[in-house]
Amino acid sequence: MTQRVLTGITTTGTLHLGNYVGAIRPAIAASREAGVESFFFMADYHALIKCDEPDRIARSRLEIAATWLAAGLDPARVVFYRQSDIPEIPELTWLLTCVTSKGQMNRAHAYKAAVDANLAEGEDADAGVTMGLYSYPILMAADILMFNAHRVPVGKDQVQHIEMARDVAQRFNHLFGRGREFFVLPEAQTDAEMELLPGLDGRKMSKSYDNVVPLFEGGAKALREAIARIVTDSRLPGEPKEPEGQALVTIFDAFATPEQRAAFRAELRAGLAWGEAKQRLFDQIESQIGPMRARYAELMAHPEKIEAILQEGAAKARALAAPLLAELRAAVGLSRFSAVPQAAAKVVKADKPALPVFKQYREADGRFYFKLNAADGSLLLQSEGFEAGREAGQWVARLKREGAAALDQAPVQRAEGLAPEALQAALAALQEAEQG
Numbered sequence: 001m002t003q004r005v006l007t008g009i010t011t012t013g014t015l016h017l018g019n020y021v022g023a024i025r026p027a028i029a030a031s032r033e034a035g036v037e038s039f040f041f042m043a044d045y046h047a048l049i050k051c052d053e054p055d056r057i058a059r060s061r062l063e064i065a066a067t068w069l070a071a072g073l074d075p076a077r078v079v080f081y082r083q084s085d086i087p088e089i090p091e092l093t094w095l096l097t098c099v100t101s102k103g104q105m106n107r108a109h110a111y112k113a114a115v116d117a118n119l120a121e122g123e124d125a126d127a128g129v130t131m132g133l134y135s136y137p138i139l140m141a142a143d144i145l146m147f148n149a150h151r152v153p154v155g156k157d158q159v160q161h162i163e164m165a166r167d168v169a170q171r172f173n174h175l176f177g178r179g180r181e182f183f184v185l186p187e188a189q190t191d192a193e194m195e196l197l198p199g200l201d202g203r204k205m206s207k208s209y210d211n212v213v214p215l216f217e218g219g220a221k222a223l224r225e226a227i228a229r230i231v232t233d234s235r236l237p238g239e240p241k242e243p244e245g246q247a248l249v250t251i252f253d254a255f256a257t258p259e260q261r262a263a264f265r266a267e268l269r270a271g272l273a274w275g276e277a278k279q280r281l282f283d284q285i286e287s288q289i290g291p292m293r294a295r296y297a298e299l300m301a302h303p304e305k306i307e308a309i310l311q312e313g314a315a316k317a318r319a320l321a322a323p324l325l326a327e328l329r330a331a332v333g334l335s336r337f338s339a340v341p342q343a344a345a346k347v348v349k350a351d352k353p354a355l356p357v358f359k360q361y362r363e364a365d366g367r368f369y370f371k372l373n374a375a376d377g378s379l380l381l382q383s384e385g386f387e388a389g390r391e392a393g394q395w396v397a398r399l400k401r402e403g404a405a406a407l408d409q410a411p412v413q414r415a416e417g418l419a420p421e422a423l424q425a426a427l428a429a430l431q432e433a434e435q436g
């Protein structure tokens with residue numbers, strides 16, 4: 001079964017080398033694996049929680065989009081979008097908000113940290129805390145559950161949020177699923193790699209420590225200047241140096257093959273000057289980042305190209321989000337009114353739009369098939385051939401029960417020229433009828 005992997009980056013700033021090594025590079029590598037379907041997005045609704053400078057948010061989301069693309073993301077292979085282009089996400093956020101217990105949000109790390117800081121300063125506990133900050137884990141749960149992601153690669157600080165997403169998913173499934181699981185329960189994936197890159201001073205590379213190496217910002221010059229500021233020990237040229245534990249070496253490792261790593265260590269032990277070592281590090285990083293920086297500059301000069309890519313991504317994302325949200329709305333009692341049931345049942349039946357029909361049959365090749373026809377007889381869906389009639393029957397039952405959600409796995413093909421939404425709508429209608 002395909003594994004859905006989803007991750008978002010909050011669009012409040014400029015990315016640094018640590019973001020590239022820890023998040024972007026491994027995410028793109030994973031998106032190229034077989035059996036993985038990746039969802040990458042700019043978390044720009046999240047940005048509003050931390051930042052009230054519109055220009056900064058606008059610039060950051062463009063930069064982060066360009067960075068993903070420049071780093072080699074193939075938008076045809078993944079679903080790549082801006083959170084704020086998917087209105088289904090805030091809508092789902094509200095449905096989830098209504099089943100999330102306040103007590104659990106009180107325990108969220110980001111909120112608790114704000115409260116602790118306030119109390120330490122003798123302020124009111126909630127001073128400066130917005131409802132956005134407070135409810136942030138619910139928005140994040142919606143990001144994840146909207147696309148039924150199995151795996152969410154995140155830093156350790158985000159693990160609690162994934163657990164909260166699981167909890168709220170379970171509660172929603174339990175309250176409204178009537179035996180159905182609307183949501184996959186996501187798992188956090190914390191790679192050692194996500195934490196690994198040290199900054200200039202040896203602590204974890206982070207904006208808040210002011211120890212970052214910029215990724216593209218400022219060009220090769222800024223890269224060189226940052227590397228010059230990496231803290232080393234005071235051993236002189238010619239003196240043997242212990243490479244292990246040096247931030248400079250760990251950063252080098254992130255861009256080097258095992259052979260290059262061994263050679264660099266050997267040179268340091270043989271007395272290579274730190275200044276020389278910094279030049280090696282610069283060359284090593286620049287050989288990989290330089291070509292990306294050129295693509296980045298090209299993309300930043302053409303925001304309209306990025307926009308077009310994101311619009312396509314949003315269309316792909318919404319084609320998945322809209323049918324699920326329609327089901328969720330119905331499950332909580334927000335479906336459209338339709339003609340009166342029971343009393344006028346007979347009349348109603350005649351008035352109802354005729355449903356599509358599954359037909360099962362056997363071909364001359366001896367195999368069993370099924371197809372789905374619209375009420376007017378036109379073809380919507382065609383199955384492959386099965387050895388056993390029972391197998392065909394089971395798929396028909398499952399499609400009726402689960403609707404479009406089963407399509408990914410079912411051995412079927414959409415009729416040529418038919419819009420995916422039309423098929424989804426037909427299956428949703430059948431599913432609704434099935435559930436009575």
Ligand code: TRP
Nearest residue numbers: 006007008009010043046140143
């Ligand atoms: N909150 C995450 C962070 O600050 C970003 C994010 C938002 C995210 N929505 C997400 C990450 C969904 C993974 C999945 O790092």
